[in-house]
Amino acid sequence: xxxxxxxxxxxxxxxxxxxxxxxxxxxxAETVDGVLRRILLAARMLIPDADMxxxxxxxxxxxxxxxxxxxxxxxxxxxxxxxxGEGPCVAAADPxxxxxxxxxxxxxxxxxxxxxxxAASYGYASVxxxxxxxxxxxxxxxxxxxxxxxxxxxxxxxxxxxxxxxATHASLAxxxxxxxxxxxxxxxxxxxxxxxxRRALDTRTVIGQATGILMARRGLDADKAFELLSRTSQNLNxxxxxxxxxxxxxxxxxxDL
Numbered sequence: 029x030x031x032x033x034x035x036x037x038x039x040x041x042x043x044x045x046x047x048x049x050x051x052x053x054x055x056x057a058e059t060v061d062g063v064l065r066r067i068l069l070a071a072r073m074l075i076p077d078a079d080m081x082x083x084x085x086x087x088x089x090x091x092x093x094x095x096x097x098x099x100x101x102x103x104x105x106x107x108x109x110x111x112x113g114e115g116p117c118v119a120a121a122d123p124x125x126x127x128x129x130x131x132x133x134x135x136x137x138x139x140x141x142x143x144x145x146x147a148a149s150y151g152y153a154s155v156x157x158x159x160x161x162x163x164x165x166x167x168x169x170x171x172x173x174x175x176x177x178x179x180x181x182x183x184x185x186x187x188x189x190x191x192x193x194x195a196t197h198a199s200l201a202x203x204x205x206x207x208x209x210x211x212x213x214x215x216x217x218x219x220x221x222x223x224x225x226r227r228a229l230d231t232r233t234v235i236g237q238a239t240g241i242l243m244a245r246r247g248l249d250a251d252k253a254f255e256l257l258s259r260t261s262q263n264l265n266x267x268x269x270x271x272x273x274x275x276x277x278x279x280x281x282x283x284d285l
Contacts, residue, residue, distance in 0.1 A: 061095075067198040068096045071175055075190045077154070077182035078175045082106050084117040084157075085171040092121060102176060105147055115143040116157035120172035124254065126236025130156040130188065132181045153180040156188060158195045173198065238272035238282075245282045260285050 064083050071081040080099035084092055084106055094106040109115030116129035119139075131137040132154045137144035147155065154177040160170055173195050177183050235257070242253035257275075261268040275282050 063198060064096050067173065067194055068098060071173060071191070071194055072098050074194070075175055075187045076184070077177040077179060077187060079152070079178050080176050082117075082174045083160075083171060084121050084174060085160075086121050086123075092118070101150055101152075102174065105150060105152065105176065106174065108146055109143055112140075112142050114140045115147075116140075116155050117172045117174045120157035120159045120174075121170075125159070126239065127159040127161075128157070128188070128192070128236070130154075130183060132183065147176075151178055152176045153178060154182040156183045156191055158188075158191045160195055161199045234276055235268060235272040238275040241275055241279045242282050242285070245279065246285075256285055 068081055068083055072078050075081070080097070080102045082094050082097040082102035082105075084094055086092055092106075092110045094103050097103050097106075105115075106117055109118045116131065119125045119129040120127060129139075131139070131144065134140070134144040134153055134155060135148035155175065157172045157174045159172050173191060175183060175187070175191060235254075238257060239250060239253045242248055242256060243250060246253065246256070248256065257271065258268060260266075261271045264271070275285075
């Protein structure tokens with residue numbers, strides 16, 4: 029069992045060192061493929077309890093594919109989600125989705141009634157997925173970093189934080205590759221993009237939490253809950269993120285929408 033990263037511990041310092049090297053490596057990559065291959069390797073090395081990982085990319089047509097993976101089983105599980113239209117990588121790569129999805133017991137996961145048991149039959153019990161974004165164009169997801177574990181109850185908050193940081197670095201590096209290709213890369217712009225990425229991830233996560241509250245309190249499915257949230261945002265002329273923050277801080281407000 030992996031020890032938690034305690035600030036100041038040898039493992040924490042080692043992890044921080046790996047992250048610094050990763051950042052340099054990603055920003056030195058000259059191609060999109062180079063970025064994604066490096067982030068996949070880093071996910072396997074740095075995320076506690078990660079037994080395999082993959083990267084989902086969304087085509088402009090909306091089609092999902094898995095160009096990079098650490099194990100053929102990851103491709104099979106990703107493709108199963110694409111066919112079923114449900115699962116963590118589908119949710120995280122959805123431009124209108126919540127940016128992050130996780131389960132510690134796939135065999136009994138109510139959010140994915142078909143995919144969950146199927147994944148368990150492959151021998152995987154825990155999963156997390158987090159969005160890859162391109163903030164230079166929009167805060168919409170263009171893909172997802174997916175991590176699978178064979179053990180139940182794994183991929184905890186430490187794994188989540190590491191995955192989110194990796195996804196942010198990967199997204200920044202992807203944007204940097206595009207910027208460099210246009211001959212206009214500078215560090216100030218990269219720092220701004222990093223801040224924008226973090227804000228986008230935070231906002232979409234809060235929207236997902238508010239959607240979940242609406243589902244629970246109003247008996248709605250995910251699509252209807254998000255539709256209600258969006259419609260109320262428009263009617264009140266309030267940013268969707270601000271409305272979601274209000275519901276998360278005061279769940280009873282969901283009853284009045």
